[in-house]
Amino acid sequence: MDHDDARSGPYDPHGDPFLRTRFAVPAQPDTFLRRERLARHLDGTLRTPLTMVNGCAGAGKTLLVADWVAGHPELPVAWLTTDTDGQGPGMFWAYLLQALRTSGVPLPGDIASPADANRVGDALPARLAALLSARDRPVVLILDEFDRVTAPEIAAQLDFLLRHSTPGLRLVLVTRTEPLLPLHRYRTAGELTEIRDAELAFTPGEAARLMEAHGLRLSPAAVRGVVERTRGWAAGLRLCALAAEEAPDPELCLKEFEADRSAVADFLLAEVLRRQDAGTQELLLRVSVLDRFGPRLANAVTGRADAEAVLARLHRGNAFVQHIGHGVYRLHPLFAEILRAHLRMRRPGLEPELHRRAAVCLRTAGALPAALGHGAAADDWEFTASALVDDLALGQFFTGPRADILATLFSRMGPRGGEGPAPELVRAAARLSRGDLAAGAARLRRARQRTARYDGTAGEADTAAVRMGCALLDALVARLSGAPGRAEDAVREAEALRDLLPAELLDRHPEFFALLLDHLGSVRLWAGDFTGARDALTRAAVTGPGAPATALPREDALARLALLDVLHGWPDRAERTAREALAETERSGLARPASSGVERLVLAAVAVEREELGRARALLDTAGESHPALRDPVLEAGRALVAARLHLARGEPAAAWKAVEPGVPADADSPWARGETALVAAAADLAEGRPQDAAALLPEVPRDQPACAVGAARVLLAAGRPEAAVRLLDRAAVDEHAGPSVTVRAALVRARAADRAGDTTAARRLVTRAVTEAHREGLRRPLAETGSWIRPYLTPAPRHRRPVPSRPTGTPPPPVEELSGRERDVLRRLALAMSTEEMAADLYVSVNTVKTHLKNAYRKLSVGRRSEAVRRARELGLL
Structure with a gap:
């Protein structure tokens, strides 16, 4: 990427401006030869959903399609030149959507660009297909250099889009390799227009006309010979024409080219590079280290001031310098590769210096990603790390869109790559992003020490960005280790440094303070400061709305707000907020394990409250698939507690105790985690008939938190101290503060x-009040926990006193056969008025299996209906 092309406008998933040159239809050079047979073949694009132009490098594919587009000005055409090899699905789809917008296709607001450069959900292609299929006039979408797209999921999603967009889309793939789409299916259905290498090859007649365009009039034999030797390869023919243009004997020159078919590189260097003056040759050698470049970048790398005129002349002269629009150029890939090899031979050791110059120029222009790439290529890690830190972009290690790219780039840095604070800070960020707390914290301490030494020779403003980066990582270390004081100090430091940095820089990186607030909110939640946690998390959830880089902290903050609602007893509100977090994940294209996983933990806790135990288990199993940098004590304690309550609901007290028994290591104690853990252990003791052991755990339970106070009151009640239980509820003012x-x-x-x-x-x-409220909120677990004493209160009280017929005395006869454990499970769910389908889902069995268990239970209880089975089971003490 070139800084000359970094302009204001829409942003890609990396947060960078879209490169408009990638949407430009290439212009034909003066010597371009229109070949009518291929243009007529390309007209098949209007009749078939898929067109493929497949040929080797230099076969003339792109110019052929561009010429066809120029001949059909009435068509709505979206052009996209794909980016570097292996680009992720998120970046690909972001550019595809922008290509459609550039071509004038209106896209509704629900079709948003993905936030993660490496991932995209299935919803985006589905919505786009629905939009295109409704068009009266098809859009022609041309994907040039499609061979760079190597991700199978992109091909699968494109296939889905094409199949479901008919008749509103015509897709043209310009590629060097066979795409991963199921071509056989399109070919069999007559829905594929193909132009391949053999057809792209120049015929002798076309080659003769091409030579004439270069001022060469060759004999038919000479033309046939060069076509045979080059096999009609367009680039080879043009190479021959360029070499022969100024040769004293053009036909002899072409014959000598025949002598060594493996000497294309020698030919290019000798016959294309050598025909330029010495200064131009040096310019070409030096710009060969660049992918795309404008005049300013070319001047910076070469040390010249006239690159603009030289590049324009080279382009006009077809010297393998392609103008791709908006003042941006690139070398023909084969030519660039050969030039780089020649540069290393002619100027050994110069290549790193050229990359360093490019990096400095791009950094000055604000093109940070390209600057980092060239800085790494120069092996100048002090510069590269400082560029990242000074740009306040350290948070991108954690936010998804650029995380994988940065991790790969800096993995080459090594332990001694740069001695200043910035490289050490980057090493710390890289380790923390992988969840390596010990190594990350050690690197962070070294970065602090080096910053302190640097502070002695530089002003406060000079180290502000480095210290801001230290504050961000300090907050993350505090979060992962459960150290609230350290997090508060880090946030205070960052706030104090804010005024020392340009406002534009802060605005460009909203993810910095979104992450900082999310870390602070989570560590406050761990410490039991629920009010402070809610404040910080709410601010994090609304920081940088819609910005791809803030998607992860926004999602995590929403999920932890939902967790706060669970802890305060508001399941419905928690579920809504958790689903909002999931929607943020879907909307932004985040996917496990790039998201926090807390929202699934919250939904599992709500499912336990509703006695949807199978669903709770499934959700809990996926809650552990979270971003390594978000696996903090809050998440770990939450998972253990929800797992334990699920075991209690399933009648497995020993497993419940085992789930919480190891505890969660942290620097500071968490009162709610300690209290909830004690309550789980007490519930396990109660389930196994040890009320006094349960009561002995109560000193661990904080009484100022309503949920914990109610749990403690239940234990006191079971231990035979009802008055103490009621007094505890009165002191905690439960009804005023809880859900x-x-x-x-x-x-x-x-x-x-x-x-x-x-x-x-x-x-x-x-009881009536509790049952009414539980029914309204869909809560089954609180009623299931009560035991048998509540049964008389679940029937309406008689309105009039009148004699009641005496009931038979004595114990009901036992069932004809003992019920199995699974039959008891079914009976318990029958008592909760669950449908057969709900029971099947909850027990992870089929509906027919549930019906079999019911039939066996009816037989053993000597009943024929559900209500009779429940009544009989209660009489026998089975429920």
Whole structure:
């Protein structure tokens, strides 16, 4: 990429301006030869969904298609020249969408560019297909240099788009290699127009006309000979024409070219490069290290001031310098490769210096990604790391769009690549992005030490960006280690440094403070500062809305806000916020493990509250697939606690205790994590008939948090201390500060205490309130936890006192056969009024298996209906 092409406008997933030259239809050179037979063949594009122009490098594919486009000005045409080899799906689709916009195709707001350069969801191709299929007039989409697209998922998504866009899309692939699309299917259906190497080859008549365009009038025999020797290869023919133009004997020159078919490189150097003056030869050798370049970049690399005129002359002279639009040039790939090899031979050791000059020029122009690439190619890691840190782009190691690129680039740096603070800071970021806390923290300490030494010789403003980077990584280390004080210090430091940096720089990198706030919010959540956590996470969730680089911190902040709602007993609100986080993931193209995973943890916790245990298990299994830099104590403690509560709901107290028993290592204690862990252990003790052991765990439970207070009250109640349980609820003011998941349990604790005191009226009123609220919120777990005492209160109280027929005395007869464990599972779900389908999903079995278990249970209980089975099971103490 060249800084001359970095202009304001829409941004790609890396946060860089789209390169407009990639949407430009290439212009034909003066010596271009229009070949009518190929143009007529290309007219098949209008009749078939897919057209493929497949030929070797230099076969004239791009100019052929560009000429065909010029001959059809009435067609809506979107042109995209694909980028470097191996580009990710997110970047490919972002550019494809921009190509459509550039061509005038209106795209609605729900078709947004992906945020992650390496990933894209299936929703985007589906929405685009729906839009194109509704068009009255098809769009011709031309993908030039499609051989650079090597990702199988891109080919699969393009195939889906093409199949579902008919008749609104005509796709033209210009490629050197066979694309991964299922060509056989299109070919069999007559839906493919193909132009291949053999057809692209020049015929003798066409070659003669090409030579005439170069001022050469050759005999038919000479033309046939050069066509045979080059096999009609367009680039080879043009190379021959260029070499023969000024030769005293053109036909002899062409015959000598025949002498060594492996001497194309020698030919290019001797007959194309040598015909230029010494200064132009030097310019070509030096710009060969560049991919695309404008005059300013060429001047910076060559040390000249006249590159613009020289490049224009070379382009006009067809000297393998291609003008691709907007003042940007590139060398023919074969020519560039040969020139680089010759540069190393003629100017050994110069190539790194050329890359260094390019890096400096590009950094000055604000083209950071290209500057980093050239800095790395120069092996100048002090410059490269400083460019990243000074641009405040260190957060891009964590935010997805450029993370993989930066990790790959700096993996070549090595332990001794640069001695200043910036390289050490980059090493720390690279290790922390992989979740290596110990190594990352050690590197961060070294970066701090080197910054302190540098501060002695530089002003405060000179080290502001480095210290900002240190603050960001300090906040991340604090988050991963559970150290709230360190996080607060880091954020204060960053805020104090903000005024020392240009506002434009801060605006260009919204991900910096989005990450900082997300780290702060998470570590406050760990410390039990719920109010402070909500404030920081809310600010993180709205920082840089729509910016691809802020997608990950926005998603993670929303997910942790949902976790706060779970801890406060608001399952419905938590579910909505978690789904909003999932929508952010889908909208931005983030995918596991690039996302936080917390939203799935929240949804699993909500599913447990609703007794949707199978769904909870599935969600919990995926909650661990998170970004390595987000696997902090909050996530680990949350996963352990939800897993434990799932085991309790399944009647597995020993497994519940095992899930939380190791604890989560952290520098500081988390009161809510400690309290919730103690409550899980107490619940396991209660389930195994040890109420006094459960009560012994209560000192670990904080009483100022409503959810923990209710859990402690339930333990006190089970230990035979109902008055103490009610007093605890009164002191915690549970009903004023908590959501329904907590208040329902609080009401049931009060109801049980009233029942034990003989106040059945109060007990019935409290049970009615709890059941009504639980039903409204879809909560089944709080009622399932109560035990058998609640059953008399679940039937309406009689309105009038009248004699009640005496019930048979004695114990009901046992079932004819003992129920299996699975049949008991089915009965428990039957009592919760679950449908057969819900039971099947919850138990991970088929509907027919559930029906078999029900049939066996009915037989053993001697009943014929659901209601009878539930009543009989309760009489027998099976529920």
